[in-house]
Amino acid sequence: MVGSPVDGAPVGSVPLGAVAAEPARSQPIPAELVSARASIDNLDAALVHLLAERFKITRRVGRIKAAAGLPPADPGREAEQIARLRQLAQDSDLDPELAEKFLTFIVREVVRHHERLQADDHRADWLAG
Amino acid sequence: MVGSPVDGAPVGSVPLGAVAAEPARSQPIPAELVSARASIDNLDAALVHLLAERFKITRRVGRIKAAAGLPPADPGREAEQIARLRQLAQDSDLDPELAEKFLTFIVREVVRHHERLQADDHRADWLAG
Known part of the structure; x- marks a missing residue:
């Protein structure tokens, strides 16, 4: 954990929605905003944990695709997901x-990961002769 | 709902992880991949609903900020969220x-929305004389 590069406040010890750690504000923060931010922090934690689970599964998908010789990207599947x-x-x-932008972002990251995985596999093949 | 632009399969009627609607594959899809995709579809539905809730709250935040004359972006808060x-x-x-990339993506979309909201408010002020 490092200090925030913006206002120098220590980040690791900041409770959700805390105002105390934001001393450099030129204006006071409305209580309604503090409350809304605490909700956003809760949702972001949930989103990160779901993303972690999703990427755990796509790592598995990457291995399945690499083993089956399937390409990392699958435009037909992606079009269905987007719709x-x-x-x-x-x-x-x-x-x-x-x-749609969100899914495009996720798929781009996943494909990048799959390509790295398959490149690693090819390197392993090459190293194995 | 429109047909997929990629393989022409109807999208609206496709159950989660269905293989039948993907006739143009050059290779069969392993059962393990079908199962993993069904889990991904479930997680994506949860992610979209959480995103919907998050943006509902950021719309509120946008109104609070606009009313208080606070700027749409808040680098100190963003640095804390990223850490x-x-x-x-x-x-x-x-x-x-x-x-971090995920949060950057979300914040960029939120700021874009807040700026639009404040521009609308300014236009309303101007229209009101």
């Missing part, structure tokens, strides 16, 4: 564009 | 870089 997430977003009052 | 999410990622075996 489905756009619909889910619309149903829950989230901008469908944002859901 | 915290990197730590949470590390604790749950997710690449901390990825958690």
Whole structure:
């Protein structure tokens, strides 16, 4: 844990939504904003844990694809995921564009990881002769 | 719901992890991959719903900030969030870089939304004379 590069406040000891650690503000922070930020922090923790679980599974997918000789990217599958997430977003009052951008971001990171995995496999093959 | 632009399969009627709707594959999809994809689809639905809730709150934050004359972006707060999410990622075996990129993506979208909101407010002020 390092100090925040922006205001120098220690980060590791800051409780959710704390105001005390933000001394450099030029304006006081409304109580309503402090409360909203605490909720955002809770949701972000949940999002990170779901992302961790998702990437655990995509690591497995990467190994399955590499073993089966399947390409890392799969445009057909991605198009289906995008259409489905756009619909889910619309149903829950989230901008469908944002859901699509989010999935694109995730898929890009996953493909990058899969490609690294397959490159490692090829290197292992080469090293094995 | 529209057909997938990639393989022409209808998207709306595809159950989670279905193989039947992916006829254009050159190779069969391993059962293990179908199962992993169903889990990914479940997690993505949860992620989208959490994102919807998060953006509901940031819309509120946007209104609070606009009313208080606070700027849309808050580098000190963002540095704290990044440090915290990197730590949470590390604790749950997710690449901390990825958690940071994820938050950066979200914050960029939120700031874009807040700026639009404040621009709308200024236009409303101007229209009101």
